[in-house]
Amino acid sequence: MTDRNDNKTNPPSQRRFHIFIAIFAILGLGVLVRYGVLMLSPSGSTGNGNTGQPFVERGPILDRNGRILAIQTRLGNITIWRPDIEDQDVLSRDLAPILNMSPELIKSKIDSGISDFVYLKKQAEQSTIREIENLKAEGRLRGVGIEAIVGRIYPEKRLASQIIGFVGNENNNGLGGIEYAFESELSPPEAKSRGGSGNQVFLTIDANVQHILEEIAERTRLESRAEAVMFIAMDPRSGDILGSASLPNFDPNDINSSSELSRMDRPAIWSYEPGSVFKVFSISALMESGAVGAGSTFLCDGHYERVTNRGERIVISCLSAHGRVTARDIITYSCNAGAAYAADRLSATPFYDLLQNYGFGTRTGAGSPGETVGFLRSVDRWSERSKPTIALGQEIAVSALQMVQAATAVANDGVLVPPRIVSRIVSPKGEIIRSYEGGQGRRVLKAEVARAMRSYMVDVTSEIGTGWRANIRDLSLAVKTGTAQLIDPVTKGYSDTDFVASCIALLPAESPSLILYLAIIKPKGEILGGRIAAPPIREAAETLVDYLGIPRGRNPQISHSGSISLPQVISPIVDTVVPNFGGYSKRELLPLLLRDDLHLEISGNGWVSRQSPAPGTPLNEDTVIVLELE
Incomplete structure (x- = not known):
């Protein structure tokens, strides 16, 4: 019971x-x-505090001159503890200008939390943290906290962002670009197991050249209403990529706001039919074989026409009837019919071998992850139409990197030099671990063929050439323009609206030390490369010639021994007290960033204008030295 x-x-x-x-x-x-x-926990909840994991200082990425493009630094997550908030409206108004957020957005974030603890902003920079700390010291911002973390920052923001890449949310693994490709150098396995610092990766990129290219490319993209623009500057003698713009781009400091398209390193990853710029390589290959000579002529009556043995009629249109044309005329006028008839002089297999020798159909190995091989079908898959069509720059897909690589053979009197993006790996102590010397050059053309092609390309900038808009009065440019149709993904045929307008330039033409290549993808309105791609090439050449010290035709040249003395870079001495950093440049401060016993936070460019703590402050192991450069 x-x-x-x-x-x-x-x-x-x-x-x-x-x-x-x-x-x-x-x-x-x-x-x-x-x-x-x-x-x-003094180190907060994310990262490298009391997790039992050794702390790894991820190595920096720098341009060829030592300008910092990516570096590890101390950041902070801005948090909210709602029970401590006194007045949400006042708090939101006070935080808005500091966090660059509207008061309404701040209030919505506070109200949207499922618990009393809310993340308001992650990975805030030191300047933001200092402002909040100063207000909290005054008794304001009750309920606001700062969670210390170690983060990756990119001081130049969008500059060369697809090349540099980005890291994951925990800032410890590269997920794109150089950050991904050189993960084992930037964060070596031994550093991950024992703690310590990663190596420094120096690029061939010149940040100033990159800025010039991106500025011109962005203006070109807006004016042409294009989907994207690629712009490369390369030293053909060494293979160094001095700049590689791909727009639209993204800010790796704010990866969550980026799109897959903006993160794409188009010059390395994207393949496309190059159009008439390719005639530089097809015609020089035909000349190299001996099938076409300087005196060879072909009749252009406005189109190319041939009937195959099986009765198939092949017709390729030309912009106009050029009459009798030589190899020089084919390049100058960009004559489709002449190029197609010239290709008939050589059988398919040797033509294919010569194009493959330029590097088409294989990766350049420049150092970009995910690089495409392009598209060059084997001869057994060619149709009767393939050879004349490829000679025009159709039925073959290339990358922009492959195009500038092939152009080195024309620039270097026949010797092809592979491109490179990384120049060297340097240890935290400043010792060179590995140098990436320029790739082994190999002969692709006879010297006389390369020189003849450059002279043909100079005529392209004449009044009768397609690239006259790229002409510079006191500098000789070897130029070729192009316009290519893109494949319509729906019809699988050539699109009537989508094109790639492009232009390539070697300068100075007599002995090139710079290659420029521009491709405008899906422009609206005007589509011809000679009209919309040649002017930006001229603008970039005018600026870069002066910046790189390339002599112009009418500029006096001074001879000297070639030996100069450079002043030794002396860094400030830091021992027991904080020194006066006023007036020191970022380059002079760089060695201090490699010291394990110092904690430096550097923002801005130029020279130190403000510092904290003040000079003479005793140093201890927890002291963080904040330097602001202007």
Whole structure:
């Protein structure tokens, strides 16, 4: 009887409910305890504090002159503890200008949290943290906290962003670009197991050249209303990529706001039919074989026409009837019919071999992850139409990197030099671990063929050539323009609206030390490369010639021994007290960033204008020196 009465008083379902409540309370208490531990931890909840994992200082990425493009630094997550907020409206107004957020957005973030603890902004920079700390010292911003983390920052923001790449949310693994390709150098396995610093990766990129290219490319993209623009500057003698713009781009400091398209390193990854610029390589290959000579002539009556042995009629249109044309005329006028008839002089297999020798159909190995091989079908898959069509720059797909690589053979009197983006790996102590010397050059053309092609390309900038808009009065440019149709993904045929307008230039034409290549993808309105791609090439050449010190035709040249003395870079001495950093440049401060016993935060460019702590402040192991450059 007693048992039956107890069962009626406390049925099994009610007992299970009480057990559930008890378990839930224990779990809730565990969460609160864990949260308390994290909040009391001096290193915060993310990263390299009391996690048991050794701290790894990810190595920096720098341009060829030592300009910092990516570096590890101390950041902070801005947090909110809602029970401590006194007035949400006042708090939101005070934080808005500091966090660059509207008061309404701040309030919505605070209200949207499912717990009293809310992340307001992650990876805030030191300047933001200092402003918040100063206001908190005045007794304001109650409820606002700062969670210290180690983060990756990119001081130049969007500059060369697709090349540099980005890291994951924990700032410890490269997920794109050089950050990904050189993960084992920037964060070596031994550093991950024992702690310490990663190596420095120096690029061939010149940040100033990159800025010039990106500025011109962005203006070109807006004016042409294009989907994207690629612009490359390369030294053909060494293979160094001095700049490689790909627009639209992204800010790796704010990866969550980027799109897959903006993160794409188009010059390395994207393949496309190059159009008439390719005639530089097809015609020079035909000349190299001996099938076409300087005196060879072909009749252009406005189109190319041939009937195959099987009765198939092949017709290729030309912009106009050029009459009798030589190899020089084919390049100058960009004559489709002449190029197609010239290709008939050589059988398919040797033509294919010569194009493959330029590097088409294989990766350049420049150092960009995910690089495309392009598209060059084997001869057994060619149709009767393939050879004349490829000679025009159709039925073959290339990358922009492949195009500038092939252009080195024309620039270097026949010797092809592979491109490179990384120049060297340097240890945290400043010792060179590995140098990436320019790739082994190989002869692709006879010297006389390369020189003849450059002279043909100079005529392209004459009044009768397609690239006259690229002409510079006191500088000789070897130029070729092109316009290519893109494949319509729906019809699988050539699109009537989507084109790639392009232009390539070697300068100075007599002995090139710079290659420029521009491709405008899907422009709206005007589509011809000679009209919309040649002017930006001229603008870039005018600027870069002066910046790189390339002599113009009418500029006097001074001879000297070639030996100069450079002043030694002397860094400030840091021992027991904080020195006066005023007036020091970022280059002079760079060696200090490699010291494990110092914690420096550097923002801006130029020379140190402000510092904290003040000169003479005693140093200890927790001191963080903040330097602002202008």
